Amino acid sequence: MRILIIAPSWIGDTLLAQPLFMRLHEKHAGLALDVVAPAWTAPLLARMPEVRKVLNNPFSHGEFNLAARWRLGRSLRNEQYDEVIILPNSWKSALSPFFAGIPLRTGYSGEARVGLLNRRHVLDKQAMPQLAQRYLQLAEPPTAAPLSNTAARLRSRLISTAAQQASVRQALDLPLDVTPAIFCPGAEFGPAKRWPSRHFAALARLLAAADIPVWLLGSAKDATLGDGIAQMAQGQALNLCGRTTLEQAIDLIAGARLVVSNDSGLMHVAAALDRPLFALYGSSSPLYTPPLSAQAHIISLNVDCSPCFKRACPLGHFKCMEEMKAERVMAEIQRAGLALNTAICNLQSER
Numbered sequence: 001m002r003i004l005i006i007a008p009s010w011i012g013d014t015l016l017a018q019p020l021f022m023r024l025h026e027k028h029a030g031l032a033l034d035v036v037a038p039a040w041t042a043p044l045l046a047r048m049p050e051v052r053k054v055l056n057n058p059f060s061h062g063e064f065n066l067a068a069r070w071r072l073g074r075s076l077r078n079e080q081y082d083e084v085i086i087l088p089n090s091w092k093s094a095l096s097p098f099f100a101g102i103p104l105r106t107g108y109s110g111e112a113r114v115g116l117l118n119r120r121h122v123l124d125k126q127a128m129p130q131l132a133q134r135y136l137q138l139a140e141p142p143t144a145a146p147l148s149n150t151a152a153r154l155r156s157r158l159i160s161t162a163a164q165q166a167s168v169r170q171a172l173d174l175p176l177d178v179t180p181a182i183f184c185p186g187a188e189f190g191p192a193k194r195w196p197s198r199h200f201a202a203l204a205r206l207l208a209a210a211d212i213p214v215w216l217l218g219s220a221k222d223a224t225l226g227d228g229i230a231q232m233a234q235g236q237a238l239n240l241c242g243r244t245t246l247e248q249a250i251d252l253i254a255g256a257r258l259v260v261s262n263d264s265g266l267m268h269v270a271a272a273l274d275r276p277l278f279a280l281y282g283s284s285s286p287l288y289t290p291p292l293s294a295q296a297h298i299i300s301l302n303v304d305c306s307p308c309f310k311r312a313c314p315l316g317h318f319k320c321m322e323e324m325k326a327e328r329v330m331a332e333i334q335r336a337g338l339a340l341n342t343a344i345c346n347l348q349s350e351r
């Protein structure tokens with residue numbers, strides 16, 4: 001059996017699709033599972049044991065380019081896939097699989113895709129409130145009831161070995177014998193998802209008092225944000241934002257003692273690596289895209305206007321994040337037993 005996945009473009013959504021990959025392997029022994037994805041999510045898929053190979057999706061966000069989609073579809077014909085599962089809900093995302101002549105084309109109804117899909121699911125948002133549930137259901141027949149015991153199936157898993165972790169630290173001239181707290185202060189969607197920099201800095205100082213070093217991770221877009229946090233933390237945080245690839249970030253997070261993150265792609269990476277995770281929610285909701293990990297601790301003030309799902313606070317006060325103080329997050333860390341003044345374990349023995 002050969003199945004192709006047309007993956008979403010976001011890092012977090014890509015990880016939320018992994019339960020679907022696991023379910024497909026359960027159903028089809030010896031499955032060859034390939035994924036079409038943009039280059040920036042390929043490092044994630046390369047660390048998933050369920051994926052045979054990653055095929056490049058060359059289209060930028062919103063790009064149509066019918067001729068290029070036809071050429072991609074024709075290039076997929078040689079693979080002789082039995083089925084394609086299309087995770088994005090857009091019309092254009094279903095074009096290349098149609099041009100490829102893949103006999104079974106699965107996805108959710110929407111955007112006039114009747115002619116492009118021949119195995120159409122109708123989304124029941126109330127029965128499946130989480131995005132990961134919706135992806136997972138696409139492994140079943142369209143008439144099947146939502147899977148029972150879904151919570152046990154909703155998990156993600158990335159591979160990171162001790163050798164990979166040590167190699168990245170050596171390449172970045174980082175110590176091998178510490179297990180740091182890693183902060184992920186960025187959020188691609190907008191500032192309403194970001195915990196204020198001064199709160200990250202205050203938490204870094206609190207953790208430093210417990211002998212826990214703090215490293216900041218993020219993209220090049222987060223470099224200035226990281227510089228500000230490092231400065232306010234008075235030397236108690238090392239800014240690595242913009243200094244790592246996504247693949248390197250995976251291995252650094254895998255060796256973390258704990259991770260504190262906004263609702264972002266790196267939050268889902270930490271969950272997939274089974275690190276103790278403290279996920280900060282304000283404008284968004286953990287009911288739709290929660291981290292898929294039993295080690296995740298959701299922190300939210302649940303103010304009346306939250307979640308608003310806006311890029312910036314529409315009311316101007318930003319209470320959902322402003323009033324979430326560093327002491328509140330530190331208390332959650334301490335309740336989990338992760339900020340004790342004890343000797344830091346050797347990285348390799350811990351992993």
